[in-house]
Amino acid sequence: MNKKYINRLFDLTLDFTLKSKGAVLVEGPKWCGKSTTCKRFAKEVVDLMPLKTREQYIMEAQIAPDFFLNSREKPLLIDEWQHIDFIWDQIKVEVDNAGLFGQFILTGSVTDIDVTDDDYKQRHTGNGRIVRKKMRTMSLYESGESNGAVSISDLKNGIFKVARSTTTLQDYAFCICRGGWPMSINQPEDIALVQAKDYFEVLVTDDIFSLKNIPLIKDEAKARKVLRSYSRNVSIAATTQTLIDDCMVDDSTFDKETFYKYLTALKNLHVVEELAAWNPNVRSKTAIRTKATRHFVDPSIATAVLGLTPISLFKNMDTFGLLFESMVVRDLRVYCDTINAKVYKYRDSKKREADAVIVFEDGTWALIEVKLGGQKDIEAAATKLLEIAKDIDEEKTGNMSFLMVITKDSLAYQRSDGVYVVPLGCLKN
Numbered sequence: 001m002n003k004k005y006i007n008r009l010f011d012l013t014l015d016f017t018l019k020s021k022g023a024v025l026v027e028g029p030k031w032c033g034k035s036t037t038c039k040r041f042a043k044e045v046v047d048l049m050p051l052k053t054r055e056q057y058i059m060e061a062q063i064a065p066d067f068f069l070n071s072r073e074k075p076l077l078i079d080e081w082q083h084i085d086f087i088w089d090q091i092k093v094e095v096d097n098a099g100l101f102g103q104f105i106l107t108g109s110v111t112d113i114d115v116t117d118d119d120y121k122q123r124h125t126g127n128g129r130i131v132r133k134k135m136r137t138m139s140l141y142e143s144g145e146s147n148g149a150v151s152i153s154d155l156k157n158g159i160f161k162v163a164r165s166t167t168t169l170q171d172y173a174f175c176i177c178r179g180g181w182p183m184s185i186n187q188p189e190d191i192a193l194v195q196a197k198d199y200f201e202v203l204v205t206d207d208i209f210s211l212k213n214i215p216l217i218k219d220e221a222k223a224r225k226v227l228r229s230y231s232r233n234v235s236i237a238a239t240t241q242t243l244i245d246d247c248m249v250d251d252s253t254f255d256k257e258t259f260y261k262y263l264t265a266l267k268n269l270h271v272v273e274e275l276a277a278w279n280p281n282v283r284s285k286t287a288i289r290t291k292a293t294r295h296f297v298d299p300s301i302a303t304a305v306l307g308l309t310p311i312s313l314f315k316n317m318d319t320f321g322l323l324f325e326s327m328v329v330r331d332l333r334v335y336c337d338t339i340n341a342k343v344y345k346y347r348d349s350k351k352r353e354a355d356a357v358i359v360f361e362d363g364t365w366a367l368i369e370v371k372l373g374g375q376k377d378i379e380a381a382a383t384k385l386l387e388i389a390k391d392i393d394e395e396k397t398g399n400m401s402f403l404m405v406i407t408k409d410s411l412a413y414q415r416s417d418g419v420y421v422v423p424l425g426c427l428k429n
């Protein structure tokens with residue numbers, strides 16, 4: 001029996017993109033729902049996943065690429081397109097020749113090429129014909145744990161109403177371990193929690209060693225070491241050397257080159273997605289730190305790697321807090337994708353941090369702190385956000401839109417100093 005489709009915020013993004021561009025490349029991690037969503041917008045599908053039919057499609061595309069693309073109904077979805085990535089230039093030609101929007105949808109969970117290579121950059125530039133969009137795992141608003149009573153877009157426009165969330169701390173622990181994988185949503189707890197574990201096992205036994213352009217000798221122990229080290233540093237701006245040193249414990253063969261190969265593979269598989277630092281103009285002489293913060297595309301990957309459960313998270317509240325922050329970052333990225341905003345991290349030489357910064361399309365910005373603790377922590381976070389905001393030169397950077405502390409509590413309200421306090425279970429785009 002087919003599971004009922006759960007509406008995604010990405011549906012709106014894909015719909016608009018097909019109305020405004022000739023072709024779209026949808027990238028994102030395996031199992032995040034790319035194929036299911038894109039098939040809803042396609043009139044015909046070329047599925048390159050099954051090996052039996054893949055070879056036939058490859059031969060057809062090589063012999064007559066124009067016929068391959070034009071003999072099928074549009075929008076045409078080419079699922080796991082990287083298997084025939086030589087078709088890219090032909091797609092650009094067909095988009096130009098037809099002069100129509102919404103012709104092709106490409107999906108891929110693998111960037112099977114060195115993305116820093118100049119030939120790749122030149123060959124895989126859409127030049128306005130093919131636009132890239134990233135699809136992520138599901139936010140709490142999409143999976144139903146957030147009631148969406150507080151909208152980021154509304155906050156930007158000065159609109160806010162007091163609201164309440166019924167999502168509990170136990171619920172958040174479960175959501176972290178379950179993740180935003182579509183196949184885990186609305187399932188019994190044991191089935192829901194096994195999806196991230198299965199994703200991790202497939203990753204370390206197969207996917208990470210399948211990239212043609214990143215040759216790795218199959219060594220599951222090394223793959224697990226890299227992922228374990230990364231998991232221990234989620235939501236932390238850990239240096240690469242810190243991660244390498246961790247991997248080298250009991251394994252002297254683990255050198256820097258090996259680590260970088262694994263890390264590149266994880267990036268190309270859309271498994272890790274580091275949070276870049278925001279570099280605003282500041283009035284003081286405070287130096288801005290530009291090191292990226294470590295994050296998986298979904299926090300459940302870390303819990304699967306470390307063998308954590310919803311119950312065990314309560315035995316290590318520091319880890320719980322870091323993973324809660326990572327889930328917030330995931331959700332903010334999903335929400336901000338729909339409103340053309342970007343998410344960053346703020347850190348300066350005074351050791352002041354804002355866990356997330358939203359930079360809107362018009363240049364305005366919002367500083368956000370994430371707190372799993374109580375009122376004392378919320379008070380400290382609000383004070384810090386006000387101090388950081390005071391140092392940012394709005395004349396050069398753009399105006400502040402709002403300051404917000406995201407919590408696990410039930411009440412969404414605005415403090416007397418203007419800072420919003422909002423449960424993650426109330427948030428949406």
